[in-house]
Amino acid sequence: MKHLEVCLTPALLPLYDLKGSIVVVIDIFRATSSISYGIDNGAAAIIPVASVEECLSYKDHGHLLGAERNGEVVAGFDFGNSPFSYTKEKVAGKTLVLTTTNGTHAINESKNADEIVIGSFLNLTAVCDYLVKQDKNVFLLCSGWKNKVNLEDTLFAGAVVNKLKDKFDAWCDSSVLAEDLYLCAQGNLNEYMKKTSHSERLKKLGIEKDIEFCLNVDILDSVPVIKNGQIVRSS
Known part of the structure; x- marks a missing residue:
């Protein structure tokens, strides 16, 4: 029996066993959206790290270094x-090293999974198609905001549940909750997302264009996965 589960925040991960599951890490505003876009645009690899200090340790490796905290570039x-x-x-052709407030934290917390996939609205259908082919339990991990639940990640989890629930024999109450929320919002994601605290946070930083971009659906066909500690395009 294959299971489809949703975890609304990494703070709840100790309650779950990730072994035997593919984890889809979700950080819509903006880490997993940006990672998906970068991999689709030909980045050789993206190395997710937990801290600013660890990111900085790659300074002499010839990689591009990215660090975000509280919505701003470090x-x-x-x-x-x-x-x-x-x-x-x-x-294109470059290796990036990245640390973010929420997304890379969720990635690092998922290391006990059989596989880690990066999900976003940008590659929603591609991710869902990939998950079906793997024929394993699926665990949708919402990065949230500093271990708190957020709307945008829950909405994406609901979109995945909506596409995949007929392919699984069992799913959890969090999956039902996420799908119900998505069904309320799917007619106008941009309008619904105005309710989110993180969109307000980003607007105050003057980067509304990032919000709009991250809500584009199915503009990418690549699926980023983690292999040997690096995010690469699935083969």
Whole structure:
């Protein structure tokens, strides 16, 4: 019996066993959206790290270094986690090292999984198709905001549940909750997302264009996965 589960925040991970599951890490605003965009634009690899200090330790390796905290680029780094920093012109053929407030934290907390996949609205259908082919339990991990639940990640989890629930024999109450929320919002994601605290946070930083971009659905066909500690395009 294959299971489809949703975890609304990494703070709840101790309650779950990730062994035997594919974890889809979700950080819509903006880490997993930017990672997906960067991999689709030809980045050779993206190395997710937990801390600013660890990111800085790669300074002499010839990689691009990205660090974001509280929605802003950390001083002295090449970029943060705006998708517009991950264009083909900037990242094609290059290895990036990245640390973010929420997304890379969730990735690092998922290391006991059989596999880790990066999900976003940008590659929603591609991710869902990939998950079906793997024929394993699926665990949708919402990065949230500093271990608190957020709307945007829950909505994406609901979108995945909506597409995949007929392919699984069992799912959890969090999956039902996430799908119900998505069904309320799917008619106008941009309008619904105005309710989210993180969108307000980003607007105060003057980067509304990032929000709009991250809510594009199915503009990418690549699926980023983690292999040997690096995020690469699935083969």
